[in-house]
Amino acid sequence: MSSKEQSLKAKTFHHLHQQSSTFVLPNAWDVISAKMFEDCGFKAIGTTSAGIAASLGYLDGQSIPLNKMVETIENIAKSVNVPMSADIEAGYGQTVEEVLDTVKAVIAAGAIGINLEDGTGDPNRPIFDISSQEEKIAAIKELSESRNMPLFINARTDIYWLSVGDSTTRLREALERAKAYQDAGADCIFIPGLTDRKIIEKIREEISCPINLLVDPEMPCLSELSKIGIERLSCGSGPFRATLTYLRSISEEIVNRQTFHQMTNGDVLSYRRLTAFIQ
Numbered sequence: 001m002s003s004k005e006q007s008l009k010a011k012t013f014h015h016l017h018q019q020s021s022t023f024v025l026p027n028a029w030d031v032i033s034a035k036m037f038e039d040c041g042f043k044a045i046g047t048t049s050a051g052i053a054a055s056l057g058y059l060d061g062q063s064i065p066l067n068k069m070v071e072t073i074e075n076i077a078k079s080v081n082v083p084m085s086a087d088i089e090a091g092y093g094q095t096v097e098e099v100l101d102t103v104k105a106v107i108a109a110g111a112i113g114i115n116l117e118d119g120t121g122d123p124n125r126p127i128f129d130i131s132s133q134e135e136k137i138a139a140i141k142e143l144s145e146s147r148n149m150p151l152f153i154n155a156r157t158d159i160y161w162l163s164v165g166d167s168t169t170r171l172r173e174a175l176e177r178a179k180a181y182q183d184a185g186a187d188c189i190f191i192p193g194l195t196d197r198k199i200i201e202k203i204r205e206e207i208s209c210p211i212n213l214l215v216d217p218e219m220p221c222l223s224e225l226s227k228i229g230i231e232r233l234s235c236g237s238g239p240f241r242a243t244l245t246y247l248r249s250i251s252e253e254i255v256n257r258q259t260f261h262q263m264t265n266g267d268v269l270s271y272r273r274l275t276a277f278i279q
Helices: 003-016 031-039 049-055 066-079 096-108 130-146 170-184 197-206 222-228 238-257 271-278
Strands: 023-025 045-047 084-087 113-117 152-156 188-190 211-214 232-234
Touching (some): 003 152, 031 066, 096 113, 096 130, 130 152, 197 222
Parallel strands (some): 023 232, 045 084
């Protein structure tokens, strides 16, 4: 992919966050899932760190070697024509320099955006200090501007996802981090685990940049999120887990019923259609 093409995709991705309605970002874990999302009409694709890791036999949480993650990101980016944003978890590094090396690698792989989370993976210290995240985000923004590449920085806070701290102070902490990340240069604030409409509305009132939420059965529907003013809704590992659930259902039918209906009915993708995706 040329730098000009990558830059145009980045600008398109930025524009998707400026619409009047919430746009849904599906999260792919390999080439075929990404191509299916594109074929179904999605205007952009994200990756799922959990899905990529699990598909290759690793736990989520930066257990998968970075080179394997980057290789998958590159394969996905090359396989589709729509913009693709990469989930780089906490950046695969403790220092700003290490995180920047990761960002450079995924940009080279074809990503036009990133998710950067503040969860540490350490139960004794579940969240990075605000100042640490601010420094990382600011450095990534500076890198993006120095390369004249409008990289979309989706700064994620895991305050709600990890149920950090007391529930009575969680909103204040999330807002403090969201504002700090926004001021540091984030283009969007990602708050997975947030489902309460009143809290979503409060955060919308306080934060001026785009907000990204994660699909959850308890959250408002898509039309309601659009009315509130939420710009983006991510699918996360949901599609990957749903695919595995269907695979389990097929397997149980074969083992327990000795039948093959679920994988041979007329709704199943044909072999010819599958090969057409790859060509």
